Amino acid sequence: MAFGAFGGAAPAADQQQVAQRKSPIALWLLLPGLLYLILFFVTPLFSLVITSFQEPVPGGFLGEYQNAFNPSNYVEVVGTYLPHILRSFVYASMATVFALLLGYPVAYVIGVKLRPYPLVQALALVILIAPFFISFLLRTIAWKQIFADEGVVVGLLKSMQIIPADAYLTGTPFSVVFGLTYMFLPFMALPIYTTLEKLDLRYVEAGSDLYASPFTVFRTVTFPLSLPGVVSGTLLTFIPATGDYINASRDFLGSTDTAMMGNVIEANFLVLQNFPAAAALSLILMMSILVLVSAYVKRSGTDDLL
Amino acid sequence: MIGGKDLTDTKAYQRPVNTVFQSYALFPHMSVLDNVMFGLRRRKIADAGQKAKEALDLVELGHVANRKPAQLSGGQQQRVALARALVNRPALLLLDEPLGALDLKLRRQMQLEIKDIQSEVGLTFLHVTHDQEEAMTMADTVAVMNQGKIEQMGPPEELYESPKTAFVATFLGQSNLFGGEVVSSTKDVISVAVAGKELRVPVDRAVAHRGKVTVGVRPEKVSLHQAEPATDSSRGVIGPGRVLDASFTGVSTQYLVDVPGFGEVTVFAQNTSHGEHAVEGDEVFLSWSVEHAFGLADMPPAEDRFLNDTSTGAMAVQEREKIEQELEGA
Numbered sequence: 001m002a003f004g005a006f007g008g009a010a011p012a013a014d015q016q017q018v019a020q021r022k023s024p025i026a027l028w029l030l031l032p033g034l035l036y037l038i039l040f041f042v043t044p045l046f047s048l049v050i051t052s053f054q055e056p057v058p059g060g061f062l063g064e065y066q067n068a069f070n071p072s073n074y075v076e077v078v079g080t081y082l083p084h085i086l087r088s089f090v091y092a093s094m095a096t097v098f099a100l101l102l103g104y105p106v107a108y109v110i111g112v113k114l115r116p117y118p119l120v121q122a123l124a125l126v127i128l129i130a131p132f133f134i135s136f137l138l139r140t141i142a143w144k145q146i147f148a149d150e151g152v153v154v155g156l157l158k159s160m161q162i163i164p165a166d167a168y169l170t171g172t173p174f175s176v177v178f179g180l181t182y183m184f185l186p187f188m189a190l191p192i193y194t195t196l197e198k199l200d201l202r203y204v205e206a207g208s209d210l211y212a213s214p215f216t217v218f219r220t221v222t223f224p225l226s227l228p229g230v231v232s233g234t235l236l237t238f239i240p241a242t243g244d245y246i247n248a249s250r251d252f253l254g255s256t257d258t259a260m261m262g263n264v265i266e267a268n269f270l271v272l273q274n275f276p277a278a279a280a281l282s283l284i285l286m287m288s289i290l291v292l293v294s295a296y297v298k299r300s301g302t303d304d305l306l
Numbered sequence: 307m308i309g310g311k312d313l314t315d316t317k318a319y320q321r322p323v324n325t326v327f328q329s330y331a332l333f334p335h336m337s338v339l340d341n342v343m344f345g346l347r348r349r350k351i352a353d354a355g356q357k358a359k360e361a362l363d364l365v366e367l368g369h370v371a372n373r374k375p376a377q378l379s380g381g382q383q384q385r386v387a388l389a390r391a392l393v394n395r396p397a398l399l400l401l402d403e404p405l406g407a408l409d410l411k412l413r414r415q416m417q418l419e420i421k422d423i424q425s426e427v428g429l430t431f432l433h434v435t436h437d438q439e440e441a442m443t444m445a446d447t448v449a450v451m452n453q454g455k456i457e458q459m460g461p462p463e464e465l466y467e468s469p470k471t472a473f474v475a476t477f478l479g480q481s482n483l484f485g486g487e488v489v490s491s492t493k494d495v496i497s498v499a500v501a502g503k504e505l506r507v508p509v510d511r512a513v514a515h516r517g518k519v520t521v522g523v524r525p526e527k528v529s530l531h532q533a534e535p536a537t538d539s540s541r542g543v544i545g546p547g548r549v550l551d552a553s554f555t556g557v558s559t560q561y562l563v564d565v566p567g568f569g570e571v572t573v574f575a576q577n578t579s580h581g582e583h584a585v586e587g588d589e590v591f592l593s594w595s596v597e598h599a600f601g602l603a604d605m606p607p608a609e610d611r612f613l614n615d616t617s618t619g620a621m622a623v624q625e626r627e628k629i630e631q632e633l634e635g636a
Binding site for chain 1: 317320323327329331332345348390391
């Protein structure tokens, strides 16, 4: 379901045609991918499900677990980590909204306004993608330096008395959401750019011919036609942002007060060695994203578009 | 200027004008009905839905109101585009080659339908087309434009029967044009010397009355004679010439006759009798009634035929030639 959504969900008619054209060659072409998925997705998923129901070996060492059916693991992790779960979704939603607000205008300018200047357009795209050339760990550390207590930003804000003298930015929800927004901005802007770049401007012309002001044309024509890009962009931002554990980590832009689900899962797997709890949390994260995304894709009705 | 108001400075969305685009430009994400309602909604007009339904009924597409434009055929999309513009009752409806994408049969059908709808709603339609026949079939007034300027404007019959410029004479239908000089004129006719013959043109059908002029006559007005016809002051006669080509097209036979001094003359002979017909190689005389001749002040430029190619490649070549000529002249 979620994978289909990235492709903009092919209309039912096309799927039927594909099914009719099914041939041995298509199966052979699918085989490598299927094998890969079975080996590296389905098998680990099963292992994860089994682990999530395990219980500690009585009298065993830390990190020793045996197979069991212990659903209370789920109740326990939800009880313990509910704030982190909620925080994950709140931070990810905020980052998605901010990335959309920042990314859409960028994509619009590059995809529509810069069309007459192909060279400038290409250059703008390169600038948009440029951050990918640097490791995201390095980029996040760089932001940590910029937001540091002795850094330029905090110093300037203090000297202008916008924030009190004892204030700080690192380790706050602000810096975590900022980091998430920054990290996933290109994932938001690029799919929107792709749909806007293909937008037939004759629709815009027709809109203004039919008495719509530029803003109304945008609201009723341009934006609805770019919805497939908006949907893929928000999914590409929201899903990884929910599970992100770099920005919210104490070592980067976060603190213990900003820990998200990813950080909790990391701590349970690597530090506390509470594998069943980590597995249960991973599955809860996965299922909730799946439910949210399905509802979102269904509601946005992208099936109708194109 | 529409209704006495200069609209040059108003924005496109504030003008009482609607357009039927060549590509239709129907909004693909809206239903047919929403497309038609778009303009009414923007102007906050009451019972937009009802008006839109009526407009769709007018183009006989009421039954597809809830479909998406992509589910309609080209002709149906064209009619939706028409309804979407018409429903606003604009002061002026622009039709920008709206039938260009349709096949010939559908185009003929749509021409008649648009004409019916036009007389039904009584709005002013401004129809841009490259199809001369379409212009003549549909319009009350035709303006022939060349290089961005109006060459001649008037009812189709007037433009066809008495063209005022060589461009109009050759663009709307075919014409035989002979260049010559006025030798004498009376109150009613001028006489033009062409290759040793005197051709007469009624004064009121001639643009210029002295000096170098062009005498024109439409191919279907020219009669073919096996022998030289008796001299008659009411008929222009040229010949003898040789038939270069005779092609039978059903309703008529088209002859191409080479007359020394006059060049190649086209003749359309109505296929009304079984009698003898001229064949290739025959020597024939040509005549026409003087009242069918028209006089022009200009000749079509000799190498004019492909100048109107508006593909970007051709325009680039033309621009380059122009610049090269300028450079040589300087």
